[in-house]
Amino acid sequence: MQVLHVCSEMFPLLKTGGLADVIGALPAAQIAGGVDTRVLLPSFPDIRKGITDAQVVTRRDTFAGPMTLLYGHFNGVGIYLIDAPHLYERPGSPYHDTNLHSYTDNVLRFALLGWVGSELACGLDLFWQPDVVHAHDWHAGLAPAYLAARGRPAKSVFTVHNLAYQGLFYAKHMAEIQLPGEFFNMHGLEFNGQISFLKAGLYYSDHITAVSPTYAREITESQYGYGMEGLLTQRHREGRLSGILNGVDEKIWDPAHDLLLTAAYDRDSVEAKAENKRQLQIAMGLKVNDKVPLFAVVSRLTSQKGLDLVLEALPGLLEQGGQLALLGAGDPVLQEGFLAAAAEHPGQVGVQIGYHEAFSHRIMGGADVILVPSRFEPCGLTQLYGLKYGTLPLVRRTGGLADTVSDCSLENLADGLASGFVFEDSNALSLLRAIRRAFVLWSRPSLWRYVQRQAMSMDFSWQVAAQSYRELYQRLI
Structure with missing residues (x-):
């Protein structure tokens, strides 16, 4: 079975969000499981620099201008690159310029990505053709549409990583992207x-997956469906929508072998985590004290992530003696709010604006609780890293957070299922109640250690997801 992933970013070559982590880990796990898997990416400068053995496969004149298809390898995975400097060699992120304005030709830049994915299924590379084209998020959403226009030479899977981002463009561009005019209707x-x-991916793919079972159900509801809920409900009834939970790349996220930590540890030596906490407190300007719980946030600072609720609940957290360490960037109002809290509560609140992959490991290894109070969360990787590192997640019951974290209720504690703290309603009062439960558990050190070990023994390896995708591909073929 030959599978092609079509996407726009891949960790560690280029990352703006969780999609990159998925593409950085899933293809390798699939190869290890016996699936012949390759990845198609635009040749953004950071990606091109990382593929040092790229060779020319073919050259084509396309609706988006000339392009060269390259093929090389990264970490044992075969990578196709769409080399089109006029489209992809630019400063800023893959999607917008340094002033955060979307590139005006994004419609062509990402239509070409989908088109090349489809053409590979039609023999663009004479030596390798996919049986399944697996497209990810709106950037690759046209791949299933181009496959449909070409008579479906391969099966297609479309994965929704975040339905909120839809890839919307003016109707006039239909004339430019080489799809039949009749495709432009409801x-x-x-x-x-x-x-x-996004809708192209949802409508034309043979199967849709979401990145967690709960999110797959949620996107059929108006609250989470962003206008697509009718189509998704229909696909769900037809058995063409399912949820497959993301995993954790254990080569990168493993406290027993994480060289970014001061002290390595596993579930049987979790006491060594204390030295990481001490170093984190020093680095964040917090009072060094192993007796108080250290709460952490590693996140984009947006309302979707519920970080305004953390600001609102922060006085209550500090009154109970807790500390907060935050790493993130985003909404200027939230940034200013957290910086003001750090200035007002020196020694209790430490804030670092920006994102640094290495420092996120130090926070995960040193904190006691990781806060993920999202209003919606397709899967969430932060809470999975928290579980892996014995940093108990405190999450809202939504999407992948609901699928991965079990509250420390008396029943769950008795049944050996407890792994964190879960709250229901998206408001500061509900969050504060969960924070209070964390303090109660913290006051019982032996019970806290028990829950840490439970959390660290959970299996969220990519092999589990890879097997689920393999079974899906086999059903489609």
Whole structure:
């Protein structure tokens, strides 16, 4: 079985979010499981630098201009690159310029990504053709549409990592992207009078997956469906929508072998975590004290992530004697709010604006509780890292958070299922109640250690997800 992933980023070559972590780990896990898997990416400068053995496969003149298809390897995975400097060699992120304005030709930049994915299924590389084209998020959403236009030479899977990002473009661009005009209707890629790359993926793919079972159900509801809930409900009824939980790349996230930590530890030596906490407290300007619980946030600072609730609940957390360490960037109002809290509560609140992959490991290894109070969360990787590192997640019951964290209720403690703290309602009062439960458990050190070991023994390896995808591909073929 030959599988092609079509996507826009891949860790550690280029990362703006969790999608990169998935593509950085899933293909390798699939190869280890016996699936012949390759990845197609735009040749963004950071990606191109990391593929040192790239060779020319073919050259084509396309609707988006000339492009060269390259093929090389990264970490044992075969990588196709769409080399089109006029489209991809730019400063800023893959999606917008340094002023955060979306590139005006994104419609062509990412239509070409989908088109090349489809053409590989039609023999663009004479020596390798996928049986399944697996497209990820709106950037690759046109791949299933191009496959449909070409008579479906391969089966297609479309994975929703975040339904909120839809890839919307003016209808006039239909003339530029080489798809049949009849595809632009409500039973196609038209959405409120615009082209939706996301809807193209949802409508034309043979199967849709979401990155957790709960999120797969949630996106069929109006609260989470962003106008796509009708289509998704229909797909769900047809058995063409399912949820497969993301995993953790254990080569990168493993406290027993993490060289970014001061002290390595595992579930049988979790006491060694204390030295990481001490170093984190020093690094964040917090009072060094192993007797108080250290809560942490590692996140984009957005309302989706519920970080405004953390600001609102922060006085209650500090009154109980807790500390907060935050690493993140985003909404300027939230940034200013957390910086003001750090200035007002020196020694109790430490804030670092920005994102540093290495420092996120130090926070995960040193904190006692990781806060993930999201309003919605397709899967969430932060809480999975927390479980792996014995840093108990405190989460809202939504999406992948609901699927991965079990509350420290008396019943769950008795049944050996407890792994963190879960709250229901998206408000500061509900969050504060969960924080209070964390303090109660903290006051019982032996019970805290018991829950830490439970959390660290959970299996969220990519091998589990890889097997689920393999079974899905086999059903489609």
